[in-house]
Amino acid sequence: MNGRSLVAAALVPLTLAAGVAVAAPPSDRVLPAEQYTTDKGRALAAAHRGALQELNSGLYHCWPWVEVQKASIGFYRPKNATQDDRYLSTRIYIEQDPSPAFARLKFEERATAMFSRYVGPLLRRMTKSPALAADPKLDGFTAILEWMKPAAPVGGRPVHETVAIFIDKPTALDYLQSRTDIRTLSSKARVLGFDGETPLGTIAIGPAWDDNFVTTFKVANYQLEPGVVCQ
Amino acid sequence: MRSIRGRILLLSAVLLATAGCATSEEWTTWYEHRTHFASYDHMGFSVRNTEGSSPKVTRQDIALARDEGWWGKPITVSQEQILER
Numbered sequence: 001m002n003g004r005s006l007v008a009a010a011l012v013p014l015t016l017a018a019g020v021a022v023a024a025p026p027s028d029r030v031l032p033a034e035q036y037t038t039d040k041g042r043a044l045a046a047a048h049r050g051a052l053q054e055l056n057s058g059l060y061h062c063w064p065w066v067e068v069q070k071a072s073i074g075f076y077r078p079k080n081a082t083q084d085d086r087y088l089s090t091r092i093y094i095e096q097d098p099s100p101a102f103a104r105l106k107f108e109e110r111a112t113a114m115f116s117r118y119v120g121p122l123l124r125r126m127t128k129s130p131a132l133a134a135d136p137k138l139d140g141f142t143a144i145l146e147w148m149k150p151a152a153p154v155g156g157r158p159v160h161e162t163v164a165i166f167i168d169k170p171t172a173l174d175y176l177q178s179r180t181d182i183r184t185l186s187s188k189a190r191v192l193g194f195d196g197e198t199p200l201g202t203i204a205i206g207p208a209w210d211d212n213f214v215t216t217f218k219v220a221n222y223q224l225e226p227g228v229v230c231q
Numbered sequence: 232m233r234s235i236r237g238r239i240l241l242l243s244a245v246l247l248a249t250a251g252c253a254t255s256e257e258w259t260t261w262y263e264h265r266t267h268f269a270s271y272d273h274m275g276f277s278v279r280n281t282e283g284s285s286p287k288v289t290r291q292d293i294a295l296a297r298d299e300g301w302w303g304k305p306i307t308v309s310q311e312q313i314l315e316r
Contacts, residue, residue, distance in 0.1 A: 041316065197312075
């Protein structure tokens with residue numbers, strides 16, 4: 001190998017590394033393993049670190065209208081759980097234009113619409129890793145969906161509405177393996193609502209439907225980073 | 232002429248009577264509503280950057296537009312109100 005070839009050989013990995021760095025989403029969206037409070041949480045985090053970073057990366061590139069904040073992805077325990085149940089949790093803020101039709105819906109109806117649009121596709125992304133889905137330590141899934149409340153800001157600050165959707169693992173797998181439909185999934189999920197910081201308690205959402213929005217919507221002129229494939 | 236005025240009045244009355252109800256039509260409207268960015272100007276900024284070529288928006292453009300267009304810290308539930316570590 002001559003000198004020029006050696007330089008070229010050295011540059012290829014550097015270029016690839018630079019390409020990956022440009023394309024990578026912020027890694028702090030995934031809760032680090034050392035921040036869990038139990039061995040079970042830490043074990044799950046250590047075993048599936050790659051899968052969670054892949055989930056983060058997929059949301060970042062493939063759902064660019066959605067925002068994932070720091071530590072929004074992790075094996076959290078639902079608050080006040082009586083035992084150390086570990087649910088893979090993903091929290092997303094959904095950015096969308098103001099819509100008078102959406103604003104006229106009741107909170108529960110908006111929650112149902114968001115459930116229909118995002119929960120199925122999110123569950124599929126969360127279970128892309130067969131090892132993660134099959135891990136006996138994993139007890140279920142949490143999807144936290146947040147959007148701008150269709151109302152005037154309070155003290156100059158926008159208000160968000162949020163639903164936290166808890167689905168146990170057998171129910172989720174039944175849906176993912178087409179043994180049940182989205183209506184059944186929505187009827188078995190436990191859904192908590194929040195108006196800004198105010199808890200609304202458990203809310204009754206209507207029957208969900210299959211909404212193909214995330215598979216059909218494209219941000220105008222959006223170009224994926226080289227090497228990124230969205231499925 | 233009178234007939235046209237009458238029709239307009241009738242149409243207005245029907246529209247007023249049906250306003251304010253979340254009809255299935257409105258569900259459909261929302262269903263068909265396409266999400267994009269509230270601050271179109273920021274997306275326009277990205278597009279202008281590619282003058283002379285076909286417009287392209289990268290993930291970084293979107294992150295930048297979001298940062299620039301941020302409307303302030305939202306009032307929202309904290310992670311700790313829902314989940315435990």
